[in-house]
Amino acid sequence: MPTLTVLLLLWAIGSYSFPATSDTHKQDVDMVQNYLQKYYNLERGTSRSGEQKSSDLVAEKLKQMQKFFGLKVTGKPDAETLNVMKQPRCGVPDVAQFKSTPRSFQWERTHLTYRITNYTPDLPKKDVDHMIEKAFELWSNVSVLTFTKVFEGEADILISFYWRDHRDNSPFDGPGGGLAHAFLPGKEIGGDIHFDEEETWTNDFRNYNLYYVAAHELGHSLGINHIHDIGSLMYPAYIYYGDIQLSQKDIKAINALYGEHKEKYFGRPKEPQVTKEPQVPQACDTKLTFDAVTKVSRDLFFFKNRFFLRTDDSQQEVDFNGISLFWPLVGAGVDAAYEIAIRNEVFFFRGSKYWAFNGDQPKYGYPRDIHSSFGFPGKVKKIDAAVHQEETGKTYFFVANKYWRYDEYKKSMDTGYPKAIIRDFPGIGKKVDAVFQNDGFFYFFCGTRQYQFDPKTKRILSLLKTNSWFNCK
Template sequence: MKNLPILLLLCVAACSAYPLDRSARDEDSNMDLLQDYLEKYYDLGKEMRQYVRRKDSGPIVKKIQEMQKFLGLKVTGKLDSDTVEVMHKSRCGVPDVGHFTTFPGMPKWSKTHLTYRIVNYTEDLPRDAVDSDVEKALKIWEEVTPLTFSRIYEGEADIMITFAVREHGDFFPFDGPGKVLAHAYPPGPGVNGDAHFDDDEHWTKDASGINFLLVAAHELGHSLGLYHSTNTEALMYPLYNTLKGPARVRLSQDDVTGIQSLYGPPPASPDSPVEPREPEPPAPGTLAMCDPALSFDAISTLRGEILFFKDRHFWRKTFRTLVPEFHPISSFWPSLPSGIDAAYEVTSRDSVFIFKGNKFWAIRGNEEQAGYPRGIHTLGFPPTVRKIDAAIFDKEKQKTYFFVEDKYWRFDEKRQSMEPGYPKQIAEDFPGIDSKLDAAFESFGFFYFFSGSSQFEFDPNAKKVTHVLKSNSWFNC
């Protein structure tokens, strides 16, 4: 038994070595991952490999900081747990650069009509589902540019769409399930413009696997000339953001600004929302559109445009012009009052509803609709409600939200009736929106709430504020 203490000590030493060995292996694995990630996505030269395992190496610390800043992480310059977690996430295989950046040299298509061809299919989805999602993904970009697309079934298209696994002939092999989901090439001849999808992924139409529509819309952004964005809400952000619903596949303003920097805005529609008129200069004493203190009375979309109402005037913002037009309200709709309280568009009815006090009007383009104004209580509001502060129409749900003081009501546009169970507290269902609202509208699937000179971008699926901006940020100030 004299040997027992020695045996016990040996056991303790041997057993305690296992966690140390595992920790060392984990650290080695993380350093290998870091090296691979920085080389693939942050232009780390092969000559820098020798410095990767030196934690205090200046160039490596700078590269880690660059990565952390780009991906929206806390910038520590250290390989912390949050950074390791992000490096393990699924993503696009195209390298990262800053802001809504285009490829070096800003390559773009020299024509506005492009062809695409779906070369082969995944077994994960029906063929018609892939066809439909590709068409939808291209439509997302088509709506904000002069670009149009048509499909061909044989020969060489501008954009060739392929499913492949591992090595597939372009010297950028896929890596199996997870990590790199797809990659695409900038505009140009040959392989340029093409989009490749890793068929080792589980492609789906929902969030149960990798949503094909979401990834296709991102990759086709590369095919049109966009690089990656640092904006975590942008479609061109490099990491795969799990879908919270079909409405999640949409462009942010950052994406729109990026693609329009290459191709410009879409052409004017023959069905113009309102007749064009000579813009009026701001009246003396009126706040300039870039004044940081500017606030709005009401905001509404109108057939793809955005109308910002203030006193007797409104700014007319389109994606075809950088500078908004400025007009008197009466020059388009003589019967509408000034200083309106709220406005919203019901796209399915091609109508905009304007509220002031206890009355509301309806307009369609330049025309004021007969039978108005009507009393707001005909919509189902109780007598205690005397005015509306703001309103938003949710196109996906076909519901309108009315905001009054610290409460809100919801109106079913299909049934033309106020829903039971309301009012509810704004702060409970719209976390982060705790100020009295001046105006609101919906764009790209986000709700935009305005209070004084501040604007809150709200994601209705995630139920959180994603950005706080100046109210006049839409004016490119």
């Protein structure tokens, strides 16, 4: 496919803001091409006479992918787009009909059987059985569907672990990439779930949680497509928060296919495992508060729960994304964050641990402990806010009603700290939710208020809304 390859290569070169070798570009070009073919139905093969048509088609597919994941829609394989493409995910396409079969998109009956045909050596057999059973219970609790496990013979849904090419026209790609896939309801292979045996399957946060992936793939087996809402279990990227639940959109999707059985909600002594759909921050909410704020390069990142909002200098674009999608090692939730721009380093804090990144690439040897690294006393359980002052090389850490000052060059806390926040930052209150520096000023976020503060004169210059950085009417 020479025309498509050249097209993508030229775009990739123009999209990078950091040095990269031609080999790196070639790898990214191949990845983009394969990703769009696999998940967005980009046609394979083209001709020189169809060069412009091919170019338009690739751009359209890229826009489709970017819109689905809530990225800036450029039609080009920019750094953010490449980052999302590199994330582990479900092997089912995001568009059209995934793993098509001759059957309709739902089962004709509501009682189904399943059988586990083989087991991964990564986990004890009883753990696999338990996690698969929980995945079925998750969907059964909110629908009219019931499931029975069988141990031999035929079953509606067969669950298997496979390597690479396993003769279903959807070969696995090795560690990372596509983790598993499933087929629509129907006869023969319809409804079956396949896990990539080259992945490392676990029952916790390490590598890939089998229960989480099984629950997602079962949604496909029952007839549900991917949902672009990052709070949904049916979101295509692997984002495991430790709490596996169905969003309202997941429940609406399963009930649209099979109907709702109200007795299941009220007839059981145990409440179904359902919560309200996670709240995605709304940029123009007048009551919006933040957990952390930091600059990364020239963009501002605003963190709230397990999401972040991003805005550029123009304030015209605000992107909503999951923290784990861009910084998977950090997981869900950020207490504090700061950037040392001269080193291209960004630090994220959660609880007593912190992570360091060069851009979006994790640094080796993290997470580390805040007590052994910075010298915080044991009573400090987490950092509320942090900001680095470029002019002095000092980093300020805010904890409850006090603050510490850390020398990034000496790698030690300055003497005489902690000090009371109200002493050196009068007027902002006793506690700080988030803070960042811009053009020499500190911007403190305290509840729904934001203060522009001059650290030289120790004066508040202006009082702002927390969402003043967004293009709100």
